[in-house]
Amino acid sequence: MKDLWQRRLLQHWRNQSKYLRLVFNEYFILALIFIIGAVGFWYSQALQHLTQPVWWCRPVAIILMSISVLAFKLATLIQPADATFLLPQEKNLQLYLRLARNYSLVLPIIGISLVGFFLSPFLAQGANLQLPVIVGWVVIALGSGLWSVNNQLTLMYQFTTSGHWLNVLLVWFVLSLGLYVPIYWVYVLLLAALVASGYYQHQILRQRPLNWQRLVDEETHRSYQLKRFYNLFTDVPGLTGKVRQRSIFNWLLQKIKPVHKNTYLYLFARGLLRNSDYSNLFLRLVVVELLLIYAIHQLWLITVLTALFLYLVEFQLLPLYKNYDGNALLKIYPLQKTQKFANFKKLLLFSLSSQWCCSSVALVLFNRGQKLIFIPVVVNLMIIWGLIYIYLPRQIKNINS
């Protein structure tokens, strides 16, 4: 089992380094430096506005720290086939899982320390807390992080979901206490919780069977989240998004006439709507664009930004064109390639036009009195034309070649 863990870990690191190399390319590092600089600058400016303690400082810090603590998952590196092949080794798997738990404690320690480091000036200014108190709180956060990861291991031997929610609640509770109550009591509480959970885990692992389904599901989900992040930078093979019915929009789908020339459109439209990869992406980009329109009122800047968002949506929806290329049946249907391109163009035009409608309404609404607001509206229309009739054909030609 130790062998198995080490082999899996090595392979895991090989895979991760492949992707990380692609993620941390020169452009991204440059962008990251700029972003860190900008955020740091904004943070220091914002802190200067905090001249006296505010009531919302502690709750905000608690929320941010809780999110960070609960974000760290147990990395078991279990594969779906293990539920079949390793089933006879269930008892020995405990060693494997303990090694996985130990490995999974490293990242939370680093992450929580960093978050604590960044929150400390905020807490110092906004809640008038002394450094030892803040450090003590970060130590509590570290403790709760370790507790959370360890708990996830215990959860693998349980068949109810209550343990998970208990985990969440207790982390919140402990972190909140840490900022409102003398810290030594919280240390005692945390220590007691750690000891109790350790004992509980020891008992559970001895007596209960492993919940293989949960073990496999959790790891698959964790790995999927990671792959989705990498998918922003490169093509990750075998990544299929969750499918949601979204029947409220069925009326839109009915508008596509079920005739031969609309075959691809019929398929692409449902792919866009129901595949949460695409629909969530589209929604997120439109929402962020609307928020920016609300916040920014400089004409030239908002023109550039709305145009940029149109480009982003087009670029991110392009993979839908190849989404069904692995489906052998589509190669067997009596369909022409020209139909595929024409139908995809139609769908993209519809999506970008809807986005344009939303953004134009928002532009006019949030810029009443600005007579020149028609400029971004008209510019965006031209951008859509350029994207669909000039840029898209070139992109499709690249894909097809």
Place this chain on the structure above:
Amino acid sequence: MILKIEHLSGGYGPISVLKDESFTVAAGEVVGLIGLNGAGKSTTIKHIIGLLQPTSGSITLNNLRLSDDSTAYHQQIAYVPETPILYPELNLQEHIELTIMAYNLPQEATWQQAQKLLRIFRLDNKLKWFPVNFSKGMKQKVMIVCAFITQAKLYIIDEPFTGLDPLAVRDLLKLVNEKKSAGAAVLMSTHILANAQQSADRFVVLNHGQVRATGTLAELKKQFQMDDANLDDLYVQMSEEEFVE
């Protein structure tokens, strides 16, 4: 003749799995394509439907090659794959509708036919369900329904019986018979020799990527020189033969 395969060689990349295959499937007949695992049954089928390109030889469907007019070529074929190929984002009704649109079939008449098949396979109350969540057998039935509503001239069915319950097997064989009587050609690859023996008119026996024997059961018995054998016995006999290049 409908499907004519002449001196077909091909495979996956540089590896030639099929070596100089030749056989035909005529209208109104069911041909059973049988052979061991790895004999080249699925590879042959992939060549016929156009997923793979032959390195030499030709495949014609009613004297039409894929390269001549791929749309017209594909209009004549319906395919039931070995592993169900489904769209995660479409429900059962939409799968059928997509097939109708793709093959340019008349809506009303085809839906009537589809309803009949759905009733036979006990899927008629699941139109709004998503087949990607069905059990394996139910997925298989979806593929069968989608293939059998087309008005194809050639039905290619790759190992259709795995995962089907006995009722569905019986219903599928009945459907195959109906299509055969209506004048279609059916090429069915299977391991379940009892079913093949029951429903096929002729057999094409593949071994190591070559056609080992073709003909009716009687003709096969003569070729293998085993008068009292059934298909299982011939199959076992063939598997024990040495591979001669």
